[in-house]
């Protein structure tokens with residue numbers, strides 16, 4: 001009788017926060033033997049409750065914790081400041097303490113919004129942070145807490161996440177395509193549109209590599225290749241929707257000054273990914289391919 005070799009580490013489940021979010025849903029889709037994801041909903045694990053976090057992490061042996069739970073409403077954060085800090089700074093601190101006690105890795109999702117956006121080149125992991133809004137400031141504080149409390153941390157900064165789940169820019173554009181004849185989108189903020197599914201697949205590989213010799217703990221940028229303005233991204237969505245026979249609006253480009261929002265946003269959100277390639281041997285595909293997959297999925301859905 002043949003027996004299947006078992007690996008005591010990878011047989012353990014991974015505790016995932018934020019499993020109902022865009023990134024979390026993509027990670028849950030990957031759950032399988034060898035990458036078993038346990039993602040309690042907030043009724044079971046409320047990230048505002050730091051004792052709840054400690055108890056959950058200590059409740060059983062985990063392979064690792066992935067924190068994709070967060071307060072992500074960038075504009076509302078300007079007024080719901082306390083909640084943003086509780087979820088984006090306090091919860092990561094509690095997760096880092098608990099995972100350090102358990103001596104397991106913490107993979108923590110963070111954001112391009114920790115940067116001010118004034119650099120002319122893509123941001124490196126070594127560039128100083130300098131957030132321009134409450135969301136970015138709370139996420140930067142979360143990064144600092146994670147770094148301080150668990151040496152086995154990997155902070156993955158991503159950006160401009162798109163997926164068939166949750167609410168995101170692509171879904172907004174497709175909704176506007178149905179209802180508007182003209183859409184104006186800013187063309188002076190540039191960043192790296194990133195597919196939640198590509199990100200999740202990379203996280204899975206990265207975790208395996210963290211468990212090898214000389215794990216590359218620290219901070220690493222994780223985005224699809226290339227760069228775009230929001231206007232470029234809208235163009236890509238409408239071109240594909242139009243080619244599929246959908247009604248598309250006329251798209252115009254406007255500066256950020258003509259689209260005021262409660263929170264300021266970094267003009268340059270580009271993240272350099274050389275470290276991702278150097279440390280983990282990964283390079284995500286161009287954003288255009290990733291966006292095409294998301295739009296294809298959304299166009300195939302009867303209601304959006």
Ligand SMILES: NC(=O)c1ccc[n+]([C@@H]2O[C@H](COP(=O)([O-])OP(=O)(O)OC[C@H]3O[C@@H](n4cnc5c(N)ncnc54)[C@H](OP(=O)(O)O)[C@@H]3O)[C@@H](O)[C@H]2O)c1
Nearest residue numbers: 018020021022023042046047069070072109111158159161
């Ligand atoms: N979206 C982007 O463009 C983007 C860009 C850069 C970085 N990131 C980072 O990537 C990570 C994942 O983002 P995302 O887009 O997947 O976020 P998301 O779709 O907004 O999901 C946020 C998740 O956090 C959970 N959550 C919120 N409050 C909670 C609480 N009190 N207790 C437990 N869970 C709670 C939500 O659960 P409920 O469903 O119960 O509300 C949801 O599962 C975050 O760290 C974010 O900062 C995102």
